[in-house]
Amino acid sequence: MEAIFVTSNHNKSREAEEILGVELRVVDLDLPEMQDLDVAQVAAVKAASAREVLGEPDLPVLVEDSGIVFGAWNGLPGALTKWFLASVRNEGILKMLQKEEDRSARAVCAVAIAFASGSVRVFAGEVRGSIAFEPRGERGFGWDPIFIPDGYTETYAELGPRKHEVSHRARALYAAREALHDGPEDASFVG
Amino acid sequence: MEAIFVTSNHNKSREAEEILGVELRVVDLDLPEMQDLDVAQVAAVKAASAREVLGEPDLPVLVEDSGIVFGAWNGLPGALTKWFLASVRNEGILKMLQKEEDRSARAVCAVAIAFASGSVRVFAGEVRGSIAFEPRGERGFGWDPIFIPDGYTETYAELGPRKHEVSHRARALYAAREALHDGPEDASFVG
Numbered sequence: 001m002e003a004i005f006v007t008s009n010h011n012k013s014r015e016a017e018e019i020l021g022v023e024l025r026v027v028d029l030d031l032p033e034m035q036d037l038d039v040a041q042v043a044a045v046k047a048a049s050a051r052e053v054l055g056e057p058d059l060p061v062l063v064e065d066s067g068i069v070f071g072a073w074n075g076l077p078g079a080l081t082k083w084f085l086a087s088v089r090n091e092g093i094l095k096m097l098q099k100e101e102d103r104s105a106r107a108v109c110a111v112a113i114a115f116a117s118g119s120v121r122v123f124a125g126e127v128r129g130s131i132a133f134e135p136r137g138e139r140g141f142g143w144d145p146i147f148i149p150d151g152y153t154e155t156y157a158e159l160g161p162r163k164h165e166v167s168h169r170a171r172a173l174y175a176a177r178e179a180l181h182d183g184p185e186d187a188s189f190v191g
Numbered sequence: 192m193e194a195i196f197v198t199s200n201h202n203k204s205r206e207a208e209e210i211l212g213v214e215l216r217v218v219d220l221d222l223p224e225m226q227d228l229d230v231a232q233v234a235a236v237k238a239a240s241a242r243e244v245l246g247e248p249d250l251p252v253l254v255e256d257s258g259i260v261f262g263a264w265n266g267l268p269g270a271l272t273k274w275f276l277a278s279v280r281n282e283g284i285l286k287m288l289q290k291e292e293d294r295s296a297r298a299v300c301a302v303a304i305a306f307a308s309g310s311v312r313v314f315a316g317e318v319r320g321s322i323a324f325e326p327r328g329e330r331g332f333g334w335d336p337i338f339i340p341d342g343y344t345e346t347y348a349e350l351g352p353r354k355h356e357v358s359h360r361a362r363a364l365y366a367a368r369e370a371l372h373d374g375p376e377d378a379s380f381v382g
Contacts, residue, residue, distance in 0.1 A: 032225040032236065037274055045223065076278040080271055083228055087267040096287040 003060045003113075003180060006031070006050045012064065012169070016111075019173040020180055024062075029053060037078035039065040040110040040122045047112035048120050060180060061114040066169060068143050070097065070131065071104030078108070081143060090135045090146045103130045107147055107156075107168040111176040121179055125171025194251045194304075194371060197222070197241045203255065203360070207302075210364040211371055215253075220244060228269035230256040231301040231313045238303035239311050251371060252305040257360060259334050261288065261322065262295030269299070272334060281326045281337045294321045298338055298347075298359040302367040312370055316362025 005013050005024040013026045031053065034045050043065040051061040067081035077084045077093075084093055097103070107127040114120045128150045135145035137157025144156035149166045156163045164170055196204050196215040204217045222244065225236050234256040242252040258272035268275045268284075275284055288294070298318040305311045319341045326336035328348030335347035340357045347354045355361055 032227075034223040035226050035233075035271065035274065036223075037278065042226075073283065074278040076274065080226065080274060083226065083267065083271060087228065087265040092264065095290050098290050099286050 003062055006063045016173055020177050037075040039067055039079045039108050042079040043110040043112035044120050044122045047114040051114035058116050064111045066109040069106045072100035072102040105129050105131050109168040109172040111172040123172050123175035125168045127166050127168040197254045207364055211368050228266040230258055230270045230299050233270040234301040234303035235311050235313045238305040242305035249307050255302045257300040260297045263291035263293040296320050296322050300359040300363040302363040314363050314366035316359045318357050318359040
């Protein structure tokens with residue numbers, strides 16, 4: 001079984017291949033993403049447009065979108081996390097959060113599959129946690145240095161490979177796995 | 192002379208009609224916007240897709256996008272301002288800014304015109320100012336209560352109709368005016 005995974009990140013495609021149990025053709029498409037806080041919404045629209053750009057292939061087309069959501073910020077930054085990192089980095093995000101008592105956060109991921117039939121399903125993965133008071137750890141990327149998953153004292157960036165024990169992305173991929181093997185008709189909509 | 196203006200806001204279309212000196216057909220299209228900090232980029236892509244959705248009309252299709260950019264935040268929130276307001280409102284934005292010494296801000300607007308020829312031009316308007324320490328004034332919307340244009344002590348929301356003396360949107364519309372009347376060939380690219 002084969003599928004197409006749209007990403008520029010080979011770490012993500014390797015993790016996806018392992019969990020999904022399918023052979024992935026990795027395609028690096030620089031597609032615009034729609035403005036929305038919700039990673040499920042962004043991933044769904046992106047999967048459909050990726051399938052179109054790729055000429056409606058006979059294989060399922062997968063995309064993922066992820067981000068962090070702060071309890072104090074009512075949905076922000078969510079799917080817009082990358083713009084916060086690009087502009088002010090983790091240090092700036094922590095400065096913005098400095099006056100907040102609510103330090104809770106959720107790491108969220110959505111895996112969207114655009115099937116050859118044209119239907120799109122989205123599968124969500126989420127990990128609850130809290131925000132560190134300063135960036136910690138070298139083994140990660142993005143906001144890994146400021147997210148501490150519940151049940152741990154280390155940040156994702158300090159956990160390194162152990163991050164996968166609790167990864168929001170792994171959870172979304174496990175949720176997608178069955179639908180990918182069964183096809184769209186039997187897919188249960190998650191998220 | 193006629194043009195199509197895509198907006199759901201009749202205050203904006205009235206202001207645009209007055210400044211542009213053309214008759215505007217107002218169309219309310221709920222188009223997805225691309226993720227980007229830059230209002231010019233978002234407006235350009237939106238104008239092109241609006242023209243397509245409208246069946247490539249013989250009239251120019253105008254859209255506008257606007258936002259506020261904080262000196263302390265390196266481009267944020269920019270074209271993503273609406274998501275900040277939707278999530279945390281002006282009070283939350285001010286809380287995020289509380290630890291910043293740099294209180295400078297720019298009100299930015301981009302007017303994009305998709306001409307009947309298919310070419311797209313973008314015209315920018317900008318007003319420099321600073322961020323109030325609390326929301327002030329009732330006569331405005333969005334982030335009007337927290338933006339104080341340079342040369343004034345009042346926020347946009349306190350200035351009320353006098354806001355138009357300095358409006359970032361008016362500046363972008365004046366920049367677009369000539370190109371709209373001359374057509375795409377003579378249009379000078381601004382922004």
